[in-house]
Amino acid sequence: MKHTLSVLLRNRPGALSRVTGLFSGRCFNIESLCVAETFDPQVSCLTVVTEGEASIIEQVTKQLHKLIDVIKVNDVSEGDFVEREMALIRVKAEAATRAEVLRIIDIFRGKVVDVSPTSYALEITGSESKIKAVIDILRPIGIKEIVRTGKIAMLRAPKK
Amino acid sequence: MSKIKGSQAIIKCLQEEGVELLFGYPGGAVIELYDELCKSSIRHILVRHEQGAVHAADGFARATGKVGVALLTSGPGATNGVTGIATAYCDSIPLVVLTGQVPRALIGNDAFQEVDIVGITRPCTKHNYLVNDPEDLVPVLREAFYLAASGRPGPVLVDLPKDIIASMIAYPPKKKEPIKMQTYQPHTDPHPGQVEKACRVCLKAKRPVLYVGGGVILSNSNQELTQLARRLNIPVTMTLMGLGGFPGTDPLSLGMLGMHGSYAANMSVAKSDVLIAVGSRFDDRVTGRLDAFAPQAKIIHIDIDPTSISKNVVVDIPIVADCKLALQAMNSWLDKCDEYNPQEVAEHHQPWVEQVQEWNAKHPLAYMEDGEIIKPQFVIETLHKLTGGNAIITTEVGQNQMWAAQFYKFNHPRRLLTSGGLGTMGYGLPAAIGAQMAFPEATVIDVAGDGSIQMNIQELATARECGAPVKIAILNNRYLGMVRQWQELFYNRHYASTVMEVTPDFVALAQAYGAVGLRAKTKAEVEPVIREALATKNVVIMDFSIHREEGVFPMVPAGKATTEMLLV
Numbered sequence: 001m002k003h004t005l006s007v008l009l010r011n012r013p014g015a016l017s018r019v020t021g022l023f024s025g026r027c028f029n030i031e032s033l034c035v036a037e038t039f040d041p042q043v044s045c046l047t048v049v050t051e052g053e054a055s056i057i058e059q060v061t062k063q064l065h066k067l068i069d070v071i072k073v074n075d076v077s078e079g080d081f082v083e084r085e086m087a088l089i090r091v092k093a094e095a096a097t098r099a100e101v102l103r104i105i106d107i108f109r110g111k112v113v114d115v116s117p118t119s120y121a122l123e124i125t126g127s128e129s130k131i132k133a134v135i136d137i138l139r140p141i142g143i144k145e146i147v148r149t150g151k152i153a154m155l156r157a158p159k160k
Numbered sequence: 161m162s163k164i165k166g167s168q169a170i171i172k173c174l175q176e177e178g179v180e181l182l183f184g185y186p187g188g189a190v191i192e193l194y195d196e197l198c199k200s201s202i203r204h205i206l207v208r209h210e211q212g213a214v215h216a217a218d219g220f221a222r223a224t225g226k227v228g229v230a231l232l233t234s235g236p237g238a239t240n241g242v243t244g245i246a247t248a249y250c251d252s253i254p255l256v257v258l259t260g261q262v263p264r265a266l267i268g269n270d271a272f273q274e275v276d277i278v279g280i281t282r283p284c285t286k287h288n289y290l291v292n293d294p295e296d297l298v299p300v301l302r303e304a305f306y307l308a309a310s311g312r313p314g315p316v317l318v319d320l321p322k323d324i325i326a327s328m329i330a331y332p333p334k335k336k337e338p339i340k341m342q343t344y345q346p347h348t349d350p351h352p353g354q355v356e357k358a359c360r361v362c363l364k365a366k367r368p369v370l371y372v373g374g375g376v377i378l379s380n381s382n383q384e385l386t387q388l389a390r391r392l393n394i395p396v397t398m399t400l401m402g403l404g405g406f407p408g409t410d411p412l413s414l415g416m417l418g419m420h421g422s423y424a425a426n427m428s429v430a431k432s433d434v435l436i437a438v439g440s441r442f443d444d445r446v447t448g449r450l451d452a453f454a455p456q457a458k459i460i461h462i463d464i465d466p467t468s469i470s471k472n473v474v475v476d477i478p479i480v481a482d483c484k485l486a487l488q489a490m491n492s493w494l495d496k497c498d499e500y501n502p503q504e505v506a507e508h509h510q511p512w513v514e515q516v517q518e519w520n521a522k523h524p525l526a527y528m529e530d531g532e533i534i535k536p537q538f539v540i541e542t543l544h545k546l547t548g549g550n551a552i553i554t555t556e557v558g559q560n561q562m563w564a565a566q567f568y569k570f571n572h573p574r575r576l577l578t579s580g581g582l583g584t585m586g587y588g589l590p591a592a593i594g595a596q597m598a599f600p601e602a603t604v605i606d607v608a609g610d611g612s613i614q615m616n617i618q619e620l621a622t623a624r625e626c627g628a629p630v631k632i633a634i635l636n637n638r639y640l641g642m643v644r645q646w647q648e649l650f651y652n653r654h655y656a657s658t659v660m661e662v663t664p665d666f667v668a669l670a671q672a673y674g675a676v677g678l679r680a681k682t683k684a685e686v687e688p689v690i691r692e693a694l695a696t697k698n699v700v701i702m703d704f705s706i707h708r709e710e711g712v713f714p715m716v717p718a719g720k721a722t723t724e725m726l727l728v
Contacts, residue, residue: 022283055470058470059471066465066467068286068287068341068343068344071342
């Protein structure tokens with residue numbers, strides 16, 4: 001099963017490589033990884049999507065905790081959470097398809113961020129399934145390049 | 161505040177941490193620090209290879225329980241230390257390793273003797289640092305000592321750029337209160353509910369076994385453990401790292417378990433209904449085939465490191481805590497418990513103890529005599545006899561290590577110093593020097609093979625120079641014996657690259673270093689040679705020509721259940 005772990009770590013040189021080294025050294029799988037500073041510049045937030053049985057995920061979580069630079073590990077997929085990913089997609093846009101691409105991107109509430117005589121670069125944000133849907137529908141038109149951020153995630157606030 | 165040099169600050173910091181002795185090897189990047197070090201009260205032991213420095217610091221740490229310190233230069237100095245660091249990491253030994261680094265302005269430039277040692281040692285240190293700001297120097301060193309010694313101990317490396325060592329800094333005074341780190345808070349106190357659960361399970365158990373690892377040694381909890389085992393009348397088996405955690409000559413001791421464990425130890429774990437793991441980590445050399453390991457047992461596991469719990473074997477009652485505090489809590493729960501009647505519990509467990517002792521009597525650790533040919537086990541037994549079991553024994557790795565573990569009955573902790581986790585050949589001699597420097601009056605013996613002693617033989621010069629009269633017992637079979645044994649059993653006696661046709665004349669070699677060399681070729685010569693060695697105030701090599709194809713038994717073949725033992 002896939003798990004999304006949200007890891008707070010000290011924003012220090014080498015901290016990220018401690019995390020990635022842990023995954024590679026212990027043969028844990030990284031499906032996607034996304035890291036940036038939090039509102040506290042001393043702290044980074046890293047979102048890692050990994051896959052494995054419950055016992056493996058337990059080891060991953062414990063091993064992450066053991067790293068001196070790690071402040072907190074949260075398996076957000078255990079609870080109710082929101083996740084987002086952004087993709088930049090360069091798609092062929094010739095006379096016959098330009099309008100079609102714009103219609104599609106509008107439906108998915110994406111944006112055009114770069115235009116050339118033969119292509120559009122599109123920005124699309126959403127869940128993994130939404131990104132996949134956009135890619136699937138654009139593929140017949142001709143995708144030239146895709147860059148994805150990997151997932152970020154956040155637990156929903158308690159409703160009460 | 162007046163400023164002092166970085167090098168002076170480092171020395172001052174080491175002194176504040178109580179360091180009186182360190183092991184090292186100089187070089188360009190640390191020359192400034194050596195200049196200061198040799199003016200200070202700290203004694204520096206000059207080794208002959210950086211691996212030796214780290215092993216010696218490790219031997220010092222294991223023998224004393226203090227943090228061992230090694231000082232290496234940049235580049236090759238640092239990389240030569242890596243095996244030593246990994247050795248300490250696998251056995252959770254507290255070390256602070258200081259390495260020189262090129263000046264900050266050159267880092268990343270492929271400068272002379274530059275290597276990214278922080279990157280290299282990331283997976284084999286508990287934590288490591290590159291000091292990038294002179295103001296960080298002292299706080300980092302203090303944190304390094306704190307991290308190395310607390311929680312599950314381990315080696316911490318601090319990389320010191322040359323210009324930081326030479327910079328002028330304001331020395332921050334040491335705070336009275338202990339260091340607190342937001343991201344590191346080892347869980348030392350046991351959960352009272354779990355302690356009670358564990359105690360109740362132990363009282364009810366019909367076939368309980370204590371399975372004790374290095375955590376008992378590291379936390380100095382041998383007395384608490386011994387008390388618990390005796391009052392509940394529970395047999396005790398130890399891992400290689402746990403030997404000495406419970407007296408080896410006690411009637412409740414089953415000796416070592418696992419691949420070369422005793423018959424009684426492996427049988428009792430397999431048949432147990434409650435297994436109490438204390439500071440052990442269910443290593444593959446202990447468990448054999450996992451699904452056949454203690455299949456009927458409810459498992460209690462005390463360990464300070466949460467990652468050790470349910471890593472290999474699912475645990476029923478985990479207790480994340482310092483072993484000492486957890487065992488104290490169990491003992492005091494029993495003190496207060498009305499349901500605990502010492503007499504009743506002892507009687508309740510007695511039939512099981514008798515069963516275990518019957519196994520022991522049926523298949524004790526043994527070997528076959530062979531006329532005047534020296535059996536290695538006999539050498540270890542004689543060492544035990546002539547030292548009264550009171551020597552500090554270091555070992556190399558392989559057959560020599562297993563024979564020492566099996567036949568030297570360790571009654572006290574910190575008397576067996578051996579590379580258990582990483583299995584580092586070449587560990588024994590430098591570790592013996594480290595232990596001897598800590599205890600100048602003790603008898604320190606490196607039990608070695610003719611193969612492994614050659615991996616750090618250069619440290620004979622160190623031993624001579626620093627006046628560490630260590631004794632080296634080479635069990636010489638002119639083979640890489642452990643691998644040869646596997647080849648004999650599983651590879652159709654195809655001795656691929658395990659034959660050592662050219663072996664130095666160890667007696668002459670000892671003499672070349674100014675040490676004493678003695679040789680025994682027959683069984684009758686063993687005792688006189690050991691007696692002479694023990695009476696000699698110098699470094700001594702004892703070269704025992706042993707039976708060439710003697711094996712280590714019992715043996716559990718790799719991947720087999722621990723009850724599937726090959727016996728003598």
